[in-house]
Amino acid sequence: MYDLVIIGSGPAGLSASIYAKRAGLNAVTLEQNPMSGGQVLNTYEVDNYPGLPGINGFDLGMKFREHADKLGCEFMEAAVQEIKTVEAARREANQKEEGKAEMKAASLPENRKMDSGFIVATDQEEIKTRTILAAMGATHAKLGVPGEEELTGMGVSYCATCDGAFFRGKVTAVVGGGDVAVEDAIFLARACEKVYLIHRRDELRAAAVLQKEVMSLPNVEILWDTVAKKIEGSDKVQALVLENVKTGENKVLAVDGVFVAVGIIPSGDILKGLVKQDENGYVLAGEDCMTSMSGVFAAGDIRKKKLRQVVTAVADGANAVTSVLEYLNGVK
Numbered sequence: 001m002y003d004l005v006i007i008g009s010g011p012a013g014l015s016a017s018i019y020a021k022r023a024g025l026n027a028v029t030l031e032q033n034p035m036s037g038g039q040v041l042n043t044y045e046v047d048n049y050p051g052l053p054g055i056n057g058f059d060l061g062m063k064f065r066e067h068a069d070k071l072g073c074e075f076m077e078a079a080v081q082e083i084k085t086v087e088a089a090r091r092e093a094n095q096k097e098e099g100k101a102e103m104k105a106a107s108l109p110e111n112r113k114m115d116s117g118f119i120v121a122t123d124q125e126e127i128k129t130r131t132i133l134a135a136m137g138a139t140h141a142k143l144g145v146p147g148e149e150e151l152t153g154m155g156v157s158y159c160a161t162c163d164g165a166f167f168r169g170k171v172t173a174v175v176g177g178g179d180v181a182v183e184d185a186i187f188l189a190r191a192c193e194k195v196y197l198i199h200r201r202d203e204l205r206a207a208a209v210l211q212k213e214v215m216s217l218p219n220v221e222i223l224w225d226t227v228a229k230k231i232e233g234s235d236k237v238q239a240l241v242l243e244n245v246k247t248g249e250n251k252v253l254a255v256d257g258v259f260v261a262v263g264i265i266p267s268g269d270i271l272k273g274l275v276k277q278d279e280n281g282y283v284l285a286g287e288d289c290m291t292s293m294s295g296v297f298a299a300g301d302i303r304k305k306k307l308r309q310v311v312t313a314v315a316d317g318a319n320a321v322t323s324v325l326e327y328l329n330g331v332k
Contacts, residue, residue, distance in 0.1 A: 001128040002026050004324055005120050005265070007080055008135035008267075010038020010117070012300025014064040015317025017073040023325055024038055028074045030122065036068075036075070037061020038137045039264075040310055044157040044187045049310055053074050057161070060310070076121035080270055083132065086117045090206065103198075131295045131324050133315065134271055134283060138264035138301040138308075143175060147231030155237025155257045160184035167257045169193050173240050175228050176261035182206035182214050184259050189217045196253060197222045209258050231258055244268045278304050289320035297323055 004020055006013050009031035011143050020027035035041060043057030052060065068075075084092075120127040140158035142148060145249045148156055160174070160183075168191040174184045177199035183206075197214065202224045203269040205258035214220055223242065229242035229250070240253045266281045276284045276290040277300070282304035289297045301308045 001117070001130065002321070003029055003129070003328060004028075004079060004131045004321075005030060005118075005127055005129040006133045006135055006299070007120070008137055008302075009033075009036040010137045010300055010319075011040055011064060011313040012137070013038070013060075013133070013135035013312040013318040014068050016135060016299060016321050017068045017317075018071060019318050019321035020324070021068070021073045023319070023321060024327075025324070028076055029068075030076050030078050030080060030120070031128075032079045035061075036065040038313075039270045041163050044161040044183065046310060068091060069192065076122075076124065080120055080122050083120040083237070083270055083274055084119045084121070086119060086128075089117055091121050096277065101260055106231075118295065131297065131327060133289075133317075133320050133324065134176060134268065134275075134296065134298045134302055134322075135152075135300045135313075136267040136290075136302050137313075141263040142230075143228055143260055143262060143264050145228055145230050147233065151231055151237050151258075154235060155233060156231060156255065157259050158261070160187050160259050160261075163189060163259075164188050164256075165212065167192055170256035171254065172196070172257040172259060173198055173228075173253060173255045174259045174261060176263075177201060177204045177206065178261065178263070179206045179210060181261035182210040182262050185220050186210070186215050186217065188259065189214075189220050193219065194266045195220045196240075198226050198228060198240075198242065199224060200227045201225065228258070239326070245269050264301065264308075268302050271296075271298075278279040287319060288323045291314070291324055 003025040004027040006016050006029040009029050013029055017029045036201045041061045046055050046057050046060050117130045118132055152232040171194045172188050172192050174181050174200045185195050188195045225244055225246045226242050229243050232239040240255050243250050268281050275293045275296055283298040283302050285291045285298040285303045289299050291298050297320045300313040300319040
């Protein structure tokens with residue numbers, strides 16, 4: 001049985017892996033994808049991580065993983081399908097085997113006398129653990145307009161650093177107004193003939209330094225008070241239908257690619273019913289990363305907090321393991 005199962009291998013999960021290993025915990029980090037690093041892998045440049053100014057996001061993610069590997073942290077590539085408390089698993093087993101003296105071994109933790117802990121069911125195996133750290137991060141929000149789903153991978157993208165090279169010398173549009181959207185526009189401007197930045201408000205939400213840079217680029221045009229209504233194309237993106245939110249005027253923009261950067265959605269579906277979440281799905285947990293369920297902790301972008309950046313995710317990972325240690329010392 002593990003002391004800690006960390007779900008997710010982004011900055012928060014990798015930080016927690018490192019701290020757990022150094023603390024002597026028997027821990028494993030589950031990663032659904034074969035590449036550690038989370039969303040930072042899709043960031044062209046990270047200019048606000050102390051000590052590593054201007055580092056490529058992919059390189060930073062690899063450095064995190066290399067650090068964890070150097071310490072001998074355990075990783076498992078597996079998709080989590082369900083999380084149950086040992087108590088709930090025991091109740092279910094009792095119901096299935098009502099009237100029998102013995103329960104199926106697969107439905108029970110190895111130590112049948114243990115009255116706390118969790119069973120994490122994955123597509124590989126069932127894992128028994130005393131505590132869980134949810135660090136699954138978040139996924140890209142979608143526009144929800146006609147043509148988006150159909151043309152994803154055929155000109156619609158959620159990662160400029162991943163797919164930008166395919167649009168060299170072409171015309172692209174970035175939808176959004178935050179840091180990621182502006183960073184995407186800056187990145188694409190280096191290779192694209194023209195970049196449109198589509199924002200529904202009359203001012204950007206991005207950091208001032210990013211706004212200054214994007215507004216200085218001659219091949220970037222910002223369309224204010226504008227929303228995307230439809231993405232057109234047959235086997236590839238050909239146009240973006242726009243609407244001015246103030247005038248109601250519609251226009252069709254001929255583009256080769258559409259990059260969507262309208263926010264993130266927490267990846268916390270497997271936690272529903274287990275811990276308290278807000279109306280958007282973010283896990284309610286304080287700076288100690290403790291959730292409403294004893295023994296379950298949350299770190300990184302999945303946690304409800306003011307600032308979601310690499311540095312705060314790394315801090316969450318460290319804080320979470322500190323709380324895990326305190327919890328285990330109280331229940332062992």
